[in-house]
Amino acid sequence: MIGALTADVPRPSTEDRSSKGRGAPQLHQADLELAHAAHRSGGAERVRLVERLRCVPRFIAVLNERQGRPFDDTSLEDLVQETLGEIWRRLPSYAGRASLETWAHRFCQLVVLDRLRAKRRRDPNVPIESAPEPAAPAATTLDFDHVYRALERLDPRAAAVVRRRHFDHWEFDRIARELELTEGNARSVYHRALARLREILEPLRKEARL
Amino acid sequence: MTNDPQADRGRELRDADIVQMLDALARVERDEAEQAARRADAPGMHLVGPTIERAARASDRRRTWRWSMSLVALAALVVLIARPVLEDPEATPIGAPSGEYLGEARFGIEAPAETAALWDSIAWQGPAGARYTVRVRSATGTLLLERDVGGERRIELEAQTTTTWPETIEIEVEMIAADGARSIDSRRSERAR
Numbered sequence: 001m002i003g004a005l006t007a008d009v010p011r012p013s014t015e016d017r018s019s020k021g022r023g024a025p026q027l028h029q030a031d032l033e034l035a036h037a038a039h040r041s042g043g044a045e046r047v048r049l050v051e052r053l054r055c056v057p058r059f060i061a062v063l064n065e066r067q068g069r070p071f072d073d074t075s076l077e078d079l080v081q082e083t084l085g086e087i088w089r090r091l092p093s094y095a096g097r098a099s100l101e102t103w104a105h106r107f108c109q110l111v112v113l114d115r116l117r118a119k120r121r122r123d124p125n126v127p128i129e130s131a132p133e134p135a136a137p138a139a140t141t142l143d144f145d146h147v148y149r150a151l152e153r154l155d156p157r158a159a160a161v162v163r164r165r166h167f168d169h170w171e172f173d174r175i176a177r178e179l180e181l182t183e184g185n186a187r188s189v190y191h192r193a194l195a196r197l198r199e200i201l202e203p204l205r206k207e208a209r210l
Numbered sequence: 211m212t213n214d215p216q217a218d219r220g221r222e223l224r225d226a227d228i229v230q231m232l233d234a235l236a237r238v239e240r241d242e243a244e245q246a247a248r249r250a251d252a253p254g255m256h257l258v259g260p261t262i263e264r265a266a267r268a269s270d271r272r273r274t275w276r277w278s279m280s281l282v283a284l285a286a287l288v289v290l291i292a293r294p295v296l297e298d299p300e301a302t303p304i305g306a307p308s309g310e311y312l313g314e315a316r317f318g319i320e321a322p323a324e325t326a327a328l329w330d331s332i333a334w335q336g337p338a339g340a341r342y343t344v345r346v347r348s349a350t351g352t353l354l355l356e357r358d359v360g361g362e363r364r365i366e367l368e369a370q371t372t373t374t375w376p377e378t379i380e381i382e383v384e385m386i387a388a389d390g391a392r393s394i395d396s397r398r399s400e401r402a403r
Contacts, residue, residue, distance in 0.1 A: 042266065050259045057254035058246035066242070073253040080254030081261045088265035105239065147235050166232040167239060194225040201228070 027160060027178065032096030039091045055101045056083055059108040070116060083111045097156055098163065106148065113145060150200040158193035165190055317385050319397045327402040329372040332381055333364040334395065339388040347380045349398075354379065377401050 031052075038049035057080045064071050071079065087107050094103055151159055160179060164170040170178075176186040246252075317336040322329050332344055344365055346355040354375055359365055382396040 039266075039269075046262070046266065050262050053262065054255060054258050055246060056258065057252040058249040059242065060254070061249045061252035062242050062245045065245075076253040077257060080257055084258060084261040085265050088262060088269070101243070102239075105242065144231075144235055144238065147231055162232065166229075167236040191225070194228050197228050197232075198225065 028096040028099050031100045032094065035091050035094045035096075035100060039088075049100075052100050053084060053087065053104060056080055056087070056104055056108060059105050060112060063108060063112045067112070067116060070119060075115075079111055079115060082115075083107050086111065095156070097160060109145070109148070146201060146204045147197075150197050150204075153200055154193055154196060158189050158196065161186060161190045162193050162197075317393050318395050319381060319383055322381070322399045324398065325400050325402050328369070329367050329375070329379070329399065329401070330369065331364060331366050332383070334383045336363055336383075336385050337387065341386045343384045343386075345382040345384070346375070347382070348376045349378045349380065351380075375401075 034045055034048055034052070037045040057076070060076055060079050060083065064076060083104075087104055090107075094100070098106075151162065154162065157179065161175055164175045164178070165172075172183050172186045172190070175181075175190075176183040179186065181189065317334070317340075319332070319334045321331060321333040332346075334342070336342065338361065341358070341360055342363065343358045344355065345353060345357075347353055355367075355371075357365060378398060378400050380396060380398055382394060385393045385395075387393070
């Protein structure tokens with residue numbers, strides 16, 4: 001399962017390498033230090049990391065509910081262990097661009113979706129919904145998972161601007177201060193990011209309409 | 211780029227569908243996080259610590275194994291690099307093991323005995339492949355016989371010759387082994403009265 005999943009899981013390590021030297025934002029420095037310290041050695045850091053990763057079973061339980069409870073408690077426990085194992089394996093590549101919880105949430109989504117697809121292959125009656133609420137018109141033709149993937153393909157700085165603007169509802173002046181940009185530059189990065197997202201998503205959208 | 215709100219508004223309208231999708235995605239993520247915060251009873255909560263510890267132990271084992279293998283590879287590399295430097299080009303080559311325990315014959319004179327009624331032959335043991343030279347001298351050192359016998363390990367002596375020899379003789383057999391090494395065995399023999 002994990003083997004099949006790894007192709008789907010975000011690849012922050014690759015992004016990290018490409019972003020170094022370009023002044024890529026690291027917005028969650030404390031999380032980054034905690035993650036790397038906990039991976040290198042045990043002790044207090046690992047205890048703190050375990051505490052932070054208690055969000056994993058919670059996320060998985062919520063995702064299961066949103067999907068109409070396709071998994072029983074035993075399967076959920078398997079999913080929790082699988083996800084934690086994958087998170088641990090990828091921890092050295094965590095770049096601190098999102099909080100640990102947000103980063104872990106993405107792993108939970110991918111593991112649940114992956115397992116759900118496998119279940120569906122065995123039983124086509126199992127529903128698969130990666131967009132739990134048809135809240136946006138675009139989402140009716142496009143999987144939310146595609147949007148996540150498109151965000152992961154953005155330049156780290158552009159992804160950070162988009163995330164701060166939409167996920168944290170920050171104004172451009174605050175984004176600019178945090179990323180050490182002028183406000184005009186922050187706006188420019190944002191609009192270029194939207195154009196790039198459109199470029200990435202357009203072929204997928206056409207595919208989805210077919 | 212610009213601080214013009216009109217221009218921004220224009221771009222946002224053009225990208226309205228993308229903007230809506232991002233907002234929807236953010237809303238779903240936020241809702242899930244809020245719901246998750248209320249799920250203290252989620253299945254697998256008790257597995258978080260043990261799973262992380264198990265994964266950490268496994269990765270420690272892999273790291274130790276990789277480290278050990280690196281050390282072995284480094285040691286092999288050092289030996290490979292240092293060997294030509296440490297080797298003495300003048301050193302005497304060490305030959306293959308040899309000796310009677312490996313099936314090679316011991317070298318030594320067997321006949322005649324130290325007291326012999328008749329000197330009719332001289333016989334010795336020695337490895338095949340060696341070359342032998344036999345010399346017989348008087349007690350004062352006069353050479354009475356010298357014969358290169360090749361690979362033979364026995365020579366016959368004629369009575370008409372040996373009868374002229376003194377009462378005591380020194381027999382010497384020189385062996386030149388296949389690798390060029392030389393050995394000599396000797397024996398004094400008296401004519402029995």
